[in-house]
Structure formats: structure tokens, C-alpha cells
Amino acid sequence: MQIVIPPDLVFVLLAAVTLIAAVLALQAKELIYGAIALGISFIGIAGFFVFLDAPYLAMLQIAVYVGAVVVLILFTIMLVRREQSDELLDRPEGGQGAVGLWLAGLLAVAIAGVAALAGPNLPAAPPAGNLPVSSLGLVLAAEYPIPLVILALLISAALLGALVLAKVEK
Amino acid sequence: MTLVTAFLTWYERKIIARIQLRIGPLYAGGPGGILQPIADGVKLIFKEVMIPYKADKPLFLAIPLALVVMAALPFAVIPFGQNWVITNLDVGLVFVFAMISLFPMMILIFAWASNSKYPFLGGLRSLFQQVAYEIPMWISALSIVMLAGSLSLVDIVNAQARIWFIIPAFLSFIVFFISIMAELERLPFDLPTAEPELVAGWFTESSGAIFMLQFLALYMKMYLMSSLVTVLFLGGWWGPAFLPQPVWFMIKTLIVATFIIIPRAVFARIRVDMLIRIGWTRLLIVALANVFLTVLLITSGLTTTLGI
Numbered sequence: 001m002q003i004v005i006p007p008d009l010v011f012v013l014l015a016a017v018t019l020i021a022a023v024l025a026l027q028a029k030e031l032i033y034g035a036i037a038l039g040i041s042f043i044g045i046a047g048f049f050v051f052l053d054a055p056y057l058a059m060l061q062i063a064v065y066v067g068a069v070v071v072l073i074l075f076t077i078m079l080v081r082r083e084q085s086d087e088l089l090d091r092p093e094g095g096q097g098a099v100g101l102w103l104a105g106l107l108a109v110a111i112a113g114v115a116a117l118a119g120p121n122l123p124a125a126p127p128a129g130n131l132p133v134s135s136l137g138l139v140l141a142a143e144y145p146i147p148l149v150i151l152a153l154l155i156s157a158a159l160l161g162a163l164v165l166a167k168v169e170k
Numbered sequence: 171m172t173l174v175t176a177f178l179t180w181y182e183r184k185i186i187a188r189i190q191l192r193i194g195p196l197y198a199g200g201p202g203g204i205l206q207p208i209a210d211g212v213k214l215i216f217k218e219v220m221i222p223y224k225a226d227k228p229l230f231l232a233i234p235l236a237l238v239v240m241a242a243l244p245f246a247v248i249p250f251g252q253n254w255v256i257t258n259l260d261v262g263l264v265f266v267f268a269m270i271s272l273f274p275m276m277i278l279i280f281a282w283a284s285n286s287k288y289p290f291l292g293g294l295r296s297l298f299q300q301v302a303y304e305i306p307m308w309i310s311a312l313s314i315v316m317l318a319g320s321l322s323l324v325d326i327v328n329a330q331a332r333i334w335f336i337i338p339a340f341l342s343f344i345v346f347f348i349s350i351m352a353e354l355e356r357l358p359f360d361l362p363t364a365e366p367e368l369v370a371g372w373f374t375e376s377s378g379a380i381f382m383l384q385f386l387a388l389y390m391k392m393y394l395m396s397s398l399v400t401v402l403f404l405g406g407w408w409g410p411a412f413l414p415q416p417v418w419f420m421i422k423t424l425i426v427a428t429f430i431i432i433p434r435a436v437f438a439r440i441r442v443d444m445l446i447r448i449g450w451t452r453l454l455i456v457a458l459a460n461v462f463l464t465v466l467l468i469t470s471g472l473t474t475t476l477g478i
Contacts, residue, residue: 032279039275055265059267059268062271066271067272071297133260133320134320166450
């Protein structure tokens with residue numbers, strides 16, 4: 001017997017994990033816990049990518065964001081001394097929270113409005129099922145070659161720059 | 171899988187003992203003391219778990235378990251035979267690398283949670299070492315992906331039916347092997363656990379079952395890396411038909427594991443600056459040059475004459 005899990009339930013659970021982890025990342029008393037919560041939130045976003053039939057993006061999300069970005073954040077926290085870490089954390093002042101809520105509400109209204117206006121005219125969803133990774137590569141290489149080359153140049157330049165900066169003057 | 175991993179610890183002790191003209195574990199029963207890992211496991215389970223003063227208790231207890239899970243998950247996509255794979259993921263190789271890239275973060279969090287100087291230094295060393303050597307590892311695996319034309323590990327092995335990728339991509343094999351030695355923190359790259367400087371590195375404070383879980387995760391990762399080398403370079407399950415496919419896979423994996431173990435008894439530990447210089451100025455450039463070579467190999471049509 002196969003247990004069928006409704007996709008809506010998966011979506012709600014993923015959204016709950018992602019959002020709760022994101023809030024925890026901001027509210028954590030200890031910076032380390034904040035970084036870990038951020039990592040969990042990123043994994044939740046990777047779950048969304050799997051949910052949307054984009055496993056390649058999901059894996060890269062884990063490898064790059066959890067494996068590299070969170071590690072860099074942790075590294076920075078470790079290099080700051082522990083007694084200083086309390087001072088770095090400042091709670092939002094009274095006005096800031098209200099402004100944030102207002103902005104979030106405005107954004108939600110805007111998105112809902114756009115969705116309501118454009119909803120019937122949106123193109124139909126692509127057929128479900130796992131797209132092979134090679135199709136992603138084909139789209140990138142065939143339809144967007146120039147941005148791809150520019151990005152590659154940028155990354156190479158950053159790599160060379162890091163090597164030059166790290167080189168010890170003799 | 172846990173049994174295989176436990177067996178690896180016995181195998182390592184035996185090999186190193188032989189190189190150092192000793193006999194190694196002998197008295198735990200079975201031929202050559204093969205039951206030694208079980209005795210070790212029972213001993214470690216019954217030992218008291220000591221948690222350091224002011225340590226971060228939930229993290230200290232949770233991370234070793236998470237390490238084991240992270241080391242065990244990639245085996246879901248490793249093909250042991252033509253039909254001996256749990257799931258043929260379209261992006262299997264990236265999945266394995268993504269799970270491996272979670273290790274340094276876990277180790278650093280555990281080191282921090284121990285609230286002690288030596289684990290902390292070991293954790294920082296482990297972090298920069300693993301993050302630095304991940305890059306040549308990814309780039310050297312890239313040429314394999316270009317040769318096979320797929321990220322799925324099953325397809326990669328299928329592409330090696332005629333010729334193993336170690337022959338057209340030998341440079342890539344060298345870079346990959348050195349990188350995984352550094353990723354696994356094996357000698358000569360075991361700076362994060364350097365005994366004379368850091369007691370036992372990032373697991374100095376762990377004891378009992380916690381230590382057992384970490385040890386299990388480390389050896390499982392070693393087994394994972396050996397099977398990854400087998401899949402990417404040594405033709406996976408392919409071999410003459412008188413033995414079943416999974417047996418060929420196990421034999422190849424064991425040979426790779428032997429070559430990972432032997433340097434521990436042969437080489438001395440390298441310095442931190444040497445480690446960084448090898449990683450960023452030698453391996454990275456060789457790996458990038460190798461990608462260029464592979465592109466030449468593919469465009470020149472040599473690969474089609476080789477039958478890939």
C-alpha cells in the first residue's frame with residue numbers, strides 16, 4: 001500500500017519550516033543559533049526547488065548557500081570574540097518593527113493585486129515531471145550565451161583577484 | 171553499511187601494523203582479530219558520555235548524529251551494480267557533493283559547542299581545509315561529467331563500459347584523489363586532528379557514544395569517497411563476468427580505500443602554509459588546465475575513437 005501525501009500539505013510544511021527558521025535566525029539570542037537557523041531556512045528553500053521539479057537548483061542551493069555562505073557567516077562569528085557578540089546584536093527599535101510590518105503588508109497586497117490582474121493571462125504551467133539537467137544547460141548556452149560568458153569572466157576575475165590579494169609580498 | 175565501515179577500522183589498523191612490522195589487533199576473536207570493531211563499539215557504548223563544563227549541550231549531542239546521517243545519505247545514489255542502486259537521481263553527483271559540503275559546517279558547530287580551545291582550533295582548521303579543497307574536487311569531477319555527458323552516477327558508470335575514465339582523465343584522477351585525501355583529513359593532510367599540536371583536534375572533548383558516532387561518520391565518509399572514486403574513475407561495477415557486479419564494485423572500493431590508508435603510515439604531516447599553497451596555487455590550476463584538456467579531447471574527436 002502506498003501512502004499518498006497531498007502536495008499542499010508538503011508545501012505548507014516546507015513554508016512553515018522555512019519561515020519559522022527565518023524568524024528564528026533574526027531573533028536568536030546567540031549568533032551561532034541564528035546562523036544554524038539560517039542554514040535550516042536555506043534547506044527549506046532547497047525543498048521548494050525539489051517541490052518545483054528543479055532538483056539541480058535544490059542541490060546547488062544546499063551546496064552553495066548552506067555549504068558555503070552559512071559556513072562563511074559561522075567563520076566570521078567565530079573570529080569575533082564571544083563577549084563582543086552580545087553587543088553586536090541589537091533589537092529593532094519600536095518604530096522599525098511597525099515600518100517593517102507595513103512594508104510586508106504592502107508587498108503582499110501588491111503581489112496579490114498583480115496575481116489577480118494577470119492571473120488569467122499567465123502562460124500555462126510547463127508539463128510536470130523531472131526536466132533533465134541538460135535542458136537547463138541548453139537554455140543557458142543557446143539562449144543566454146552572452147550573460148553566461150560575462151558571469152564566467154566575473155567569477156574568474158574574482159578568483160584571480162583573491163589569489164593576488166592572498167599573495168604575500170616578498 | 172555500518173558493518174562495512176566498522177570493518178574498515180580493523181582493516182586500517184591491520185595495514186598500518188603490517189607497514190610498521192607489527193601484527194595489529196589479534197585477540198578479539200575471529201581470523202586476525204576481525205571482531206575487534208565490535209568489541210570497540212561495545213566498549214564505547216558502555217562508556218560514560220562526558221559533556222564539558224559550559225558546553226552547548228543540545229548541539230554537542232545532536233551534531234554527531236547529524237554527521238552520521240550526512241555521511242549515510244549519499245549512499246542512496248551510489249550504484250553498486252547495474253540494478254543495485256536505491257535511486258538513480260538525475261543530479262546524483264551534485265547531491266553527493268552537496269552532502270559532503272555540509273560536513274565542515276557541522277564540524278565547526280560541534281567544535282564550538284565543545285567550549286574548549288583545542289577542538290575550536292581543530293574545527294577552524296578543518297573548515298578552511300575542507301572548503302579550500304572542495305573547489306579542486308568539484309572542478310576535477312567536472313571533466314568526468316563532460317566525458318560522460320551526465321550528472322547521474324549510473325550514467326557515468328554506464329559511459330565507462332569500454333574504457334575507464336582514469337585513462338582519458340588521469341590528471342583529473344590525481345587532483346581528485348589529493349582533494350579527497352584533504353577532505354577526509356587523512357595524513358598527510360590531517361592538520362585538523364594533529365596530535366602533537368591539538369590533542370585530537372575537533373573531537374578532543376568527545377567520549378563514549380558521541381566519539382563512536384563521529385568515528386563512524388568519518389569512516390563512512392572515507393568509504394563514500396572510495397566508492398565515489400570507483401564510480402567516477404575506475405568503471406564502477408564493470409569487470410569480467412565471472413564475479414557479480416557488486417563484488418567487483420567492493421573489490422575496487424577496497425583497493426581505493428587501501429591507497430587512502432597507506433599514506434598514514436608512510437608520510438609526515440605537512441604544514442598549514444604548505445596545505446594552503448598546494449590547494450590554491452597547484453591543485454586549482456591543474457584542475458582548470460585539466461578542464462581545458464578535456465574540452466580539447468572531446469572536440470578533437472579522440473573520445474569517439476576511444477569509444478566513450
